[in-house]
Amino acid sequence: MSAPSVAIDRAFAHAPFLRRAAERWPGIAVLIAAGDVAGALAAARQAGEGEEDVGRALRRQRQALALAVGLADLAGLMPFEEVVGTLSDFADHALDRAIAAAIAERTPGEEPRGFAVLGLGKHGSRELNYSSDIDPILIFDPQTLPRRERDEPIEAAVRIGKRVVELLQARDDAGYVFRVDLRLRPSPEATPIVLPVEAAISYYESSALPWERAAFIRARAAAGDKALGEEFLAAIRPFVWRRALDYGALREIRALSRRIRDHHSQGQSFGPGFDLKRGRGGIREIEFFAQIHQLIHGGREPALRAPATLDALAALAAAGRIDGGEAAVLADAYRLERTIEHRLQMVEDQQTHSLPRQPEALDNVARLHGVEDGGALLALLRPHVEAVGRIYDSLDEGRPEGLSHDADLIEAALSAAGFPDAPAARARIESWRSGGPRPLRSPAAREALEAVLPGLVRALGQAPDPNVALNRFDDIVSRLPSAINLFRLLEARPALAKMVADVLVHAPTLAEALGRRPTLLDGLIDASAFDPPASVADLVREIGQAEPGDDYQMLLDRARQRVGEKRFALGVQLIERASDPLDVSHGYARVAEAALVALVDATVAEFEAAHGCVPGGGLAILALGRLGGAALTHASDLDLIYLFDGDHIAESDGAKPLGATQYYNRLAQRVTAALSVPTASGPLYEVDTRLRPSGAQGLLAVSVDSFAQYQRDSAWTWEHMALTRARPVYGRPDVRAAIAGIIADTLGVPRDAGQLIADAVKMRGEMARHKPPSGPFDVKLIEGGLVDCEFAVHVQQLRHRTGFDPRLGEAIRMLVDDGLLSPDLAVAHALLARMLVTFRLVSPRGGEPLPVSRPLVAEACGQPNWDALVIAYDAARAVVRDEWARVSAGA
Numbered sequence: 001m002s003a004p005s006v007a008i009d010r011a012f013a014h015a016p017f018l019r020r021a022a023e024r025w026p027g028i029a030v031l032i033a034a035g036d037v038a039g040a041l042a043a044a045r046q047a048g049e050g051e052e053d054v055g056r057a058l059r060r061q062r063q064a065l066a067l068a069v070g071l072a073d074l075a076g077l078m079p080f081e082e083v084v085g086t087l088s089d090f091a092d093h094a095l096d097r098a099i100a101a102a103i104a105e106r107t108p109g110e111e112p113r114g115f116a117v118l119g120l121g122k123h124g125s126r127e128l129n130y131s132s133d134i135d136p137i138l139i140f141d142p143q144t145l146p147r148r149e150r151d152e153p154i155e156a157a158v159r160i161g162k163r164v165v166e167l168l169q170a171r172d173d174a175g176y177v178f179r180v181d182l183r184l185r186p187s188p189e190a191t192p193i194v195l196p197v198e199a200a201i202s203y204y205e206s207s208a209l210p211w212e213r214a215a216f217i218r219a220r221a222a223a224g225d226k227a228l229g230e231e232f233l234a235a236i237r238p239f240v241w242r243r244a245l246d247y248g249a250l251r252e253i254r255a256l257s258r259r260i261r262d263h264h265s266q267g268q269s270f271g272p273g274f275d276l277k278r279g280r281g282g283i284r285e286i287e288f289f290a291q292i293h294q295l296i297h298g299g300r301e302p303a304l305r306a307p308a309t310l311d312a313l314a315a316l317a318a319a320g321r322i323d324g325g326e327a328a329v330l331a332d333a334y335r336l337e338r339t340i341e342h343r344l345q346m347v348e349d350q351q352t353h354s355l356p357r358q359p360e361a362l363d364n365v366a367r368l369h370g371v372e373d374g375g376a377l378l379a380l381l382r383p384h385v386e387a388v389g390r391i392y393d394s395l396d397e398g399r400p401e402g403l404s405h406d407a408d409l410i411e412a413a414l415s416a417a418g419f420p421d422a423p424a425a426r427a428r429i430e431s432w433r434s435g436g437p438r439p440l441r442s443p444a445a446r447e448a449l450e451a452v453l454p455g456l457v458r459a460l461g462q463a464p465d466p467n468v469a470l471n472r473f474d475d476i477v478s479r480l481p482s483a484i485n486l487f488r489l490l491e492a493r494p495a496l497a498k499m500v501a502d503v504l505v506h507a508p509t510l511a512e513a514l515g516r517r518p519t520l521l522d523g524l525i526d527a528s529a530f531d532p533p534a535s536v537a538d539l540v541r542e543i544g545q546a547e548p549g550d551d552y553q554m555l556l557d558r559a560r561q562r563v564g565e566k567r568f569a570l571g572v573q574l575i576e577r578a579s580d581p582l583d584v585s586h587g588y589a590r591v592a593e594a595a596l597v598a599l600v601d602a603t604v605a606e607f608e609a610a611h612g613c614v615p616g617g618g619l620a621i622l623a624l625g626r627l628g629g630a631a632l633t634h635a636s637d638l639d640l641i642y643l644f645d646g647d648h649i650a651e652s653d654g655a656k657p658l659g660a661t662q663y664y665n666r667l668a669q670r671v672t673a674a675l676s677v678p679t680a681s682g683p684l685y686e687v688d689t690r691l692r693p694s695g696a697q698g699l700l701a702v703s704v705d706s707f708a709q710y711q712r713d714s715a716w717t718w719e720h721m722a723l724t725r726a727r728p729v730y731g732r733p734d735v736r737a738a739i740a741g742i743i744a745d746t747l748g749v750p751r752d753a754g755q756l757i758a759d760a761v762k763m764r765g766e767m768a769r770h771k772p773p774s775g776p777f778d779v780k781l782i783e784g785g786l787v788d789c790e791f792a793v794h795v796q797q798l799r800h801r802t803g804f805d806p807r808l809g810e811a812i813r814m815l816v817d818d819g820l821l822s823p824d825l826a827v828a829h830a831l832l833a834r835m836l837v838t839f840r841l842v843s844p845r846g847g848e849p850l851p852v853s854r855p856l857v858a859e860a861c862g863q864p865n866w867d868a869l870v871i872a873y874d875a876a877r878a879v880v881r882d883e884w885a886r887v888s889a890g891a
Contacts, residue, residue, distance in 0.1 A: 417461025612654020617646025620731030784877030
């Protein structure tokens with residue numbers, strides 16, 4: 001006997017529902033026995049043909065389809081994903097037929113429009129059960145819904161909705177089509193069963209509950225006016241997928257899971273009576289595990305927004321957001337548990353999820369599945385259920401018990417955690433608990449505080465100076481409008497608390513940024529925060545990506561958010577000793593260049609909308625200084641020169657035409673503002689344009705030809721020294737190439753060595769008088785520091801017309817290879833550069849770092865301890881002093 005025939009015999013012996021359906025539709029069983037699944041499904045779709053009553057036609061189709069799918073599933077001819085997809089597609093078909101019929105009954109001849117069904121839950125993700133409710137949300141557009149002349153739109157929509165539900169839920173000898181549960185709509189106790197689309201959007205934008213965000217992970221426009229449904233889902237997408245995550249939503253999902261476990265406590269213990277859907281290690285926990293990680297990461301990574309559970313697990317594993325082995329375990333368990341759930345429902349077409357308690361009933365389900373008895377079925381399920389329970393419970397691992405309120409016990413806990421002044425720390429914590437700072441005066445804030453306090457104390461206690469970390473954390477909390485989300489974030493991601501402690505102790509610049517925007521921590525929620533930044537091209541796409549409905553100002557604001565997150569993450573990489581300061585410096589530069597390109601593109605588009613384009617022309621931007629050299633610090637500004645090509649006497653072709661020179665100077669002003677003016681998300685970069693031709697006395701933007709003439713005829717020696725680190729970063733490729741050619745020609749001009757050296761020495765002396773070092777660790781301006789190093793390099797480059805590379809380290813290497821600089825200078829420069837990048841975070845005013853931060857600074861700079869770093873620093877300065885003295889003497 002063939003495998004399909006054996007499966008059919010099992011079905012007839014152990015599933016009365018399938019046996020009765022086969023008696024009505026014997027041809028379907030014959031087709032499955034022959035292995036013809038496609039033919040069986042086609043026969044099921046024909047089952048309702050000839051029926052004038054839409055409801056009865058759908059009931060007959062559904063019964064025939066249930067037979068075809070059930071037998072094909074039992075015979076192993078239809079994999080799980082195809083089973084649930086086929087059932088879900090029939091739900092869409094049934095809804096479409098019911099909507100069309102309901103509208104036609106009230107308004108004959110009208111096309112079904114203005115009425116949409118949003119599928120949620122397993123219907124939304126195309127994972128319907130064998131015998132399942134559907135949980136739709138019904139919406140309508142008052143402007144397009146067909147209705148009778150005297151009907152109010154809401155009245156017409158509700159009548160249509162009730163008729164759709166009636167057609168699906170009515171029963172006869174063929175059973176029913178679907179049970180319909182409309183309780184997932186907003187405020188179901190008070191709202192009509194069909195919602196006006198604008199009212200629904202308003203609710204989800206302003207009043208929705210956290211669990212509703214998770215529900216919409218699996219939402220789709222399933223039936224009716226799908227364009228209307230898609231427009232609705234696009235409008236509420238920012239509600240579902242947030243870049244700055246509300247960690248209260250995660251707590252709500254975990255709390256919901258615990259409430260489900262408690263409410264269905266009889267189904268928690270594995271064995272007869274176990275609830276496959278709601279039990280510990282059951283289907284719901286697999287779904288919640290995926291959804292929690294989707295909510296954490298999906299706002300930033302659209303690829304993770306897969307509605308189906310198996311697709312979501314695969315996407316999360318591929319992106320490294322969950323362990324690949326755990327994803328495979330969960331996927332295998334999901335398929336098996338859902339399959340056994342289907343077996344339970346095939347017996348009598350009942351929406352049940354619990355294994356039978358009676359031994360004979362459990363044996364019956366087991367034999368329907370093809371195993372010997374109930375014991376074998378339990379043995380098959382047990383390892384999967386237990387593995388899911390362990391993986392899901394791991395979401396709560398490492399969450400300590402609450403912190404005592406007893407003063408002596410608090411101090412003991414603080415001392416044990418590492419606080420040297422436990423009484424002072426206790427006083428600070430007690431002030432929080434009493435609601436001293438304004439952000440902690442609400443009960444919800446204090447509840448969130450209690451949840452995070454144990455982990456926070458443990459993390460801050462591991463800081464080099466726990467009391468300093470605690471006090472700085474208090475400063476941040478005190479400046480927040482609300483501390484709830486910060487506390488919930490730290491509760492949800494305990495490992496972040498240690499990073500916060502390190503930032504608070506070692507990096508006042510980052511601590512200040514964190515105080516303004518605690519959501520900066522969102523960017524650290526996974527290991528990718530410690531990867532180097534992407535390429536400039538990829539960063540441009542990310543930073544400049546507009547959300548639906550964004551205008552120019554919103555784009556500027558989003559760019560500041562995204563750049564701020566990336567700069568903050570780079571700073572944390574350095575503080576956590578995860579990256580070399582030189583790599584962090586290059587990362588800062590890539591982010592800044594990408595921000596520049598993205599915002600200039602947006603600004604040009606905005607400007608052209610009003611003034612048009614200058615025929616044959618275009619803006620170009622030349623980066624100098626540290627941006628030109630692709631090595632920024634956290635505090636670096638951007639040294640830029642604005643240029644334009646084309647006919648300088650031409651005029652733009654827009655509604656408000658401007659002459660070319662005026663056009664590009666106004667555009668340059670807009671670009672500077674786009675890069676530097678603070679928005680609601682804070683500042684971005686300071687822009688310095690003083691290196692442009694004629695400095696502050698010259699035009700902000702000059703033509704490429706004028707720039708070439710100025711460099712050839714009028715530029716000072718120091719301007720040519722600055723040009724050694726110039727790099728075109730914006731403009732058409734041909735224009736950038738032309739500017740690079742002008743720079744190469746300028747730098748390649750023969751020079752009088754004596755005059756060059758005299759000019760450089762004079763300029764270095766004036767700089768020393770006007771900008772003296774701020775202290776002994778001002779590695780940039782101090783004698784033998786980075787400025788002296790740069791002067792030595794630039795003089796040798798111009799004098800010998802070689803070694804030209806905007807990246808200072810690479811230029812030094814080339815000059816060393818040519819025998820023009822000492823090899824020791826490369827080592828000295830690398831140390832000084834690492835110190836500059838690190839000090840800008842740890843000691844931004846250039847003073848000596850606090851004792852607590854000195855080990856970090858030493859390690860970041862490749863030295864075993866602070867004393868060794870000081871010795872290496874002095875040696876590096878001596879190398880630079882000697883080399884600058886030699887070069888400035890003409891040697």
